[in-house]
Amino acid sequence: MAELEEPRAWIRVTPNAEPLFVELGGQLDIASLPTIEADLDGLLRRDPARVVIDMHDVHFMDSSAVAMLIRLANHFGDVTLERVNPMVRRIVEVLGLSDHLSIGRGSA
Amino acid sequence: MWEASRAGSAHAAPPMKRWLLRPLTLGIVCASLILTVALTWVVRVANQHTNHRLLDQQVQQAAAALSAALPATQSHLLDAAQVAIATKADPQVFQRFMAPQLAADKTIASVSLWQLNSGTPRLLATAGQPPLLVSLGRAEQFFSTVRPSKDLLVAGILPGTPRRVGYAVMPDGETAGLAVYAEQLLPPSTRVGRIPASSPFADLDFAFYLGDKPVESQLVEATTPTPIKGHTASATVPFGNTSLLLVATTNKPLAGGLSQALWWIVLAVGCALSLASGFTLEYVGRRRVAAEALAAENERLYVQQKDIAATLQHALLPELPRLGSGVEVAARYLAGSDGLDVGGDWYDVIRTDDDRCLFFVGDVSGRGLKAATTMASLRFAIRAYVVQGDPIDVVLLKIGDLLDIERDNHFATVLAGEIDFQSRRATFASAGHFMPLLVSSAGAELLAGEVAPPIGVGSANRPPTSTVQLPPDATMLAFTDGVVERKGELIDIGLDRLCSVASADDRSQPLEKALDLVLTTISPDGVDDDAVLLGLRWQN
Numbered sequence: 001m002a003e004l005e006e007p008r009a010w011i012r013v014t015p016n017a018e019p020l021f022v023e024l025g026g027q028l029d030i031a032s033l034p035t036i037e038a039d040l041d042g043l044l045r046r047d048p049a050r051v052v053i054d055m056h057d058v059h060f061m062d063s064s065a066v067a068m069l070i071r072l073a074n075h076f077g078d079v080t081l082e083r084v085n086p087m088v089r090r091i092v093e094v095l096g097l098s099d100h101l102s103i104g105r106g107s108a
Numbered sequence: 109m110w111e112a113s114r115a116g117s118a119h120a121a122p123p124m125k126r127w128l129l130r131p132l133t134l135g136i137v138c139a140s141l142i143l144t145v146a147l148t149w150v151v152r153v154a155n156q157h158t159n160h161r162l163l164d165q166q167v168q169q170a171a172a173a174l175s176a177a178l179p180a181t182q183s184h185l186l187d188a189a190q191v192a193i194a195t196k197a198d199p200q201v202f203q204r205f206m207a208p209q210l211a212a213d214k215t216i217a218s219v220s221l222w223q224l225n226s227g228t229p230r231l232l233a234t235a236g237q238p239p240l241l242v243s244l245g246r247a248e249q250f251f252s253t254v255r256p257s258k259d260l261l262v263a264g265i266l267p268g269t270p271r272r273v274g275y276a277v278m279p280d281g282e283t284a285g286l287a288v289y290a291e292q293l294l295p296p297s298t299r300v301g302r303i304p305a306s307s308p309f310a311d312l313d314f315a316f317y318l319g320d321k322p323v324e325s326q327l328v329e330a331t332t333p334t335p336i337k338g339h340t341a342s343a344t345v346p347f348g349n350t351s352l353l354l355v356a357t358t359n360k361p362l363a364g365g366l367s368q369a370l371w372w373i374v375l376a377v378g379c380a381l382s383l384a385s386g387f388t389l390e391y392v393g394r395r396r397v398a399a400e401a402l403a404a405e406n407e408r409l410y411v412q413q414k415d416i417a418a419t420l421q422h423a424l425l426p427e428l429p430r431l432g433s434g435v436e437v438a439a440r441y442l443a444g445s446d447g448l449d450v451g452g453d454w455y456d457v458i459r460t461d462d463d464r465c466l467f468f469v470g471d472v473s474g475r476g477l478k479a480a481t482t483m484a485s486l487r488f489a490i491r492a493y494v495v496q497g498d499p500i501d502v503v504l505l506k507i508g509d510l511l512d513i514e515r516d517n518h519f520a521t522v523l524a525g526e527i528d529f530q531s532r533r534a535t536f537a538s539a540g541h542f543m544p545l546l547v548s549s550a551g552a553e554l555l556a557g558e559v560a561p562p563i564g565v566g567s568a569n570r571p572p573t574s575t576v577q578l579p580p581d582a583t584m585l586a587f588t589d590g591v592v593e594r595k596g597e598l599i600d601i602g603l604d605r606l607c608s609v610a611s612a613d614d615r616s617q618p619l620e621k622a623l624d625l626v627l628t629t630i631s632p633d634g635v636d637d638d639a640v641l642l643g644l645r646w647q648n
Contacts, residue, residue, distance in 0.1 A: 030474055052236075060595050061474030062637070067519050070565055074514060090599045095521060095540040096559035 008032040011039045019050030019078075024093045025057030028065035040068065044075055052104070056083035061091055073101050080104045129386075130393055137386035144378025152371040152526070155363060162362035163312075163341045169308045171354050175632075184209055185219075185260070185277045189288040192221050192232075193279070196287055199233030206235035217272055218291040224251050224278070225285025232286075240266045240291055241274050250274070251289075256282045260348030263289075265318055266327055270294055273318065273328070275348055295329050314356035320344050322355050332359075345617060406456035410448070417450045418443060421638075424450075424484050429459040431644075435529045436619040437465075439642040442590065442635050444475070451638030452479030452520070453588045454487050458494050463530035466494055469541065469586040469642050470522040473562075482518050485510060500524035501537045501570040504563065506537075511564035519564035523586055532578040532646060537571045539563045542592070542603075545610055546576075547583040552611035554603060583619075583645040585610055590639025591630065605630060619645045 009032035014021040022043065026032065033040075051072065058065075073079040081088075084107035092101050118516075129137075188206060199221065205220045218237045223230040229251035231242070241247045241263055250263045256278045263274035271294045278287040315330035317323060322342075327334055336357050344351045361368035374576040421443060428437050439455045452472025459465045468490055472479045486507055491501045504524055513519045521540035527533075536543060536555065540562030543555045560571030578584065585606075592602030609629045613622045623641050 054310075063519070063521075063589070065473070067473050067513055067517060070513050070519060071517075072634065087598050093543065094559070094599055096538065096561045097540065097565070100561055100565060 009036050011036045011043075013039065013043060016052075018048065019052050019080075020046060020048035020053065020076075021052050023054040023057070027060040028058055029060060029062040030064040030069070033064050033068060040072075043072070048076065050078045050080070052080050052081050052082055055088055056085065058085065058088055061088055066091065066095060066097070069101055070097070082106045121571075130389060131392045133386050133393065136389060137382050137551070140385060141379065141383040144375060144382055147378060148371050148375040152376050155361075155367050155370060158363040158367065158565045159361060160339060160341070160359060163339070163356065163358050166309065166312055166362065167341040167343045167354060167356045170312065170314065170356065173309075174352065174354065175345040185275075185288050185290055186279060188219065188221075189277055189279050189282070189286060192286050192288065193284060197221060197223065197232050197284070202233045203235045215293045216290060217293045220289045222251060222276075222287045222289055223285055224254060224287050232542050237291075239274070239289060240268050241271050241289070245442065250318055251276070251287070254287050255276050256280050257349070262318065262348045262350045265294070265328070268293065288630045298374070309356075311358055311360045311362055312356045313359045314354055317353040317355065318347070318350065320351050320353050322353060328352070417433070417448060420480065421450050424480065424487070425454060426456050426487075428457050429465070431459065431465060431529055432463075434647045436645045436647070437467075437643070438619040438623055439640065440620075440623045442627060442631075442639045442641075444590065444634075444636060444638045449475040450477060450480035451475055452483045452518070453590065453638045454483050454638045455586070455642045456487055456490065457642070458491065459495065464528050465502060467525045467527065467586065467642060467644070468522060469588060469640055470520055470563075471541070471588040471590075471640075472520045473518050475638075479518060480517075482511065482516065482520070486520060486522070495642075500526050500535065501573050504537055504539045504560070505570045508563050508567060513564045513566070516564065519562040521562045521588075525584075525586065527584075527644065529644070529646070532580070532582065533574040533575065534578055534584070535573050537573045539567075539571050540565075542587060542589070545585040545606060546578065547585065547610045547613065548579045548581050550579065552607040554607070563623065578646070580646060581615075583610070583613065583615075583622075583643060585626075586640075586642045588638075588640045590635045590637040591641055593637065615645070619643050 009026040009028050010024075012023040012025075014023075053069075053072070069081070080102050081092075082104040084092075084103050089103060089107060090102065092098060170246040180271055188202065188209075188238055191205045192198075192202050197265050202221050210216055210219065210642045216236065218234065218239045220239050220594040221232040223232050231239075237246070241250060244266060248261070254261050254276050258280050260275045260277055260519070263276065266272045266274055273294060274289065274291045276287050280426075313332035313336060315322070315334045315336055316328040318326040318328055322335060324334065330336075334356055338357050340355050340357045342353060342355045344353050378470045421441065425439075425441055428439060431437050439457070440452065441455070444451060452474060454468075456468045457465055458467075468487075470483070470486060472483045472486070489507050490512055493506050498506065501524075504522060507522070511518065511520055519540070522538070523541035523544065524537045525544065526535045536557055538557060540559060543557045543559070546553055546555050555574070556574060557574035558572040560569070561567045578582055587606065592606050593599060594602055606626070609626050613626070622645075623643050627635075627639070627641060
């Protein structure tokens with residue numbers, strides 16, 4: 001059972017960076033998101049002018065993860081997703097969220 | 109279904125018979141105790157056997173040492189006899205010769221020279237005390253048996269305080285009838301002290317007897333009360349014309365203390381292991397029974413929850429209206445692979461007048477009761493707005509007020525369509541949802557259209573609409589992401605897969621069957637996430 005429960009999602013926040021630099025990785029879905037919920041809540045308590053989210057290590061993202069990204073975008077106002085892979089980019093496009101979640105030029 | 113499974117569960121756990129110990133444990137503990145006792149017995153017997161063998165060896169060695177010590181006595185007497193013969197039995201020479209011998213060995217009480225060839229034995233000379241044999245009146249009887257020989261002739265043990273052992277020698281080839289007779293003192297008590305620990309026989313308790321039988325009157329000396337009890341070993345040593353019998357037992361484990369204690373160790377360890385293994389077996393067995401009961405209970409709860417989820421889900425989905433001749437409508441809902449949670453996918457078809465209907469396919473993000481109740485409230489709100497005559501883009505805008513991602517942590521994607529099924533004109537509006545798939549004789553394609561952000565994200569604008577004229581043999585398929593999404597796969601691959609599977613439909617069977625076929629072809633093993641597939645088909 002243990003291997004099923006290992007954390008599959010991870011988050012790393014570089015403190016004191018401007019813009020605030022956040023890395024997300026792994027498989028972001030309804031099962032794994034609760035494992036990084038505390039870190040996400042901590043992130044939502046910050047108040048930076050700009051946020052850059054590095055998404056290059058995200059292998060999978062379900063609608064719960066999209067909801068999380070929307071909340072981050074709504075909270076900070078200026079959020080850029082960088083190094084987004086085609087899979088994630090298409091999810092954002094299909095959901096009609098291209099205007100909500102700006103995808104940086106460093107993406108595939 | 110849920111009541112039925114509850115009623116069924118009453119029989120799921122039959123009352124268990126409670127044993128103090130389970131029979132299997134009892135059997136194994138008994139078997140291993142029996143094995144322990146058997147092993148202990150074998151070890152004990154083997155140890156005993158070893159002790160007996162070692163005792164035999166020690167007694168043989170003791171006998172060998174004893175027989176090596178005896179010739180000394182014999183040679184002194186033979187020397188004395190030779191001196192007597194050489195000096196024509198001169199008593200003074202004999203006494204002078206014997207004096208140092210008597211001084212050297214205090215146990216020799218009396219040595220005497222005898223003339224035996226003149227009928228009655230005649231005492232010629234005595235050194236030391238007078239022979240006890242004479243005062244006992246046994247001289248004549250004994251000397252009548254004395255003949256020339258290499259060996260000592262033993263008179264036996266003579267009673268007295270202390271007792272003496274008497275023996276005589278007449279050298280081989282002696283013709284003058286001269287014999288030397290000696291009496292040696294035995295220890296005052298037959299019991300002597302312990303043998304020094306340094307002696308090779310320190311571990312033995314033994315007794316010497318004159319002759320070859322352990323007769324008390326012939327006991328020479330012993331280190332322990334006689335007769336010796338317990339297991340004994342014996343050996344005889346030639347002594348003159350008779351023999352000495354050595355009877356011995358051990359006063360110590362000859363094979364060593366460990367060997368002696370081994371059977372106790374085997375017994376104790378065996379018993380401890382038997383009990384420990386019994387305890388472990390019992391513990392593991394009981395844990396297993398408990399685990400099995402728990403697994404059965406979990407299985408029951410799992411089935412029950414699955415039943416509840418399926419029942420609730422289907423209760424939340426609507427009956428589809430009839431749309432009249434020439435148009436079929438059908439929908440399929442598939443629960444996600446675990447089937448444990450209710451999902452947030454839904455569909456609805458509302459006939460607004462004779463030749464017009466609205467359809468909605470939606471997906472609330474996330475899963476579970478929260479997603480399902482959000483889905484239900486959206487579906488009922490949509491019906492309410494439709495009843496009051498709102499067009500689809502207005503409906504999508506209005507339900508945006510019901511969901512707030514900040515508050516509810518959910519958003520929803522919805523595709524809305526308004527279809528005049530007589531003229532086949534269709535208008536679509538999408539809030540974050542896939543546009544529908546159009547299948548016709550020309551092939552299958554995803555309809556183009558601008559997609560607005562999902563419901564709940566906070567968009568204040570009406571979603572854009574797009575209108576298409578459908579061909580006479582059109583089949584329109586609206587779907588949720590469960591139909592096309594695979595983990596780790598680009599969404600376009602799933603869309604292409606749906607297109608190719610849907611275009612393979614030959615329209616030979618009812619729409620419901622065609623939808624089933626599409627779903628089973630795409631996902632033979634069921635879908636990861638829950639999935640909705642809604643179809644409208646025109647019969648030319």
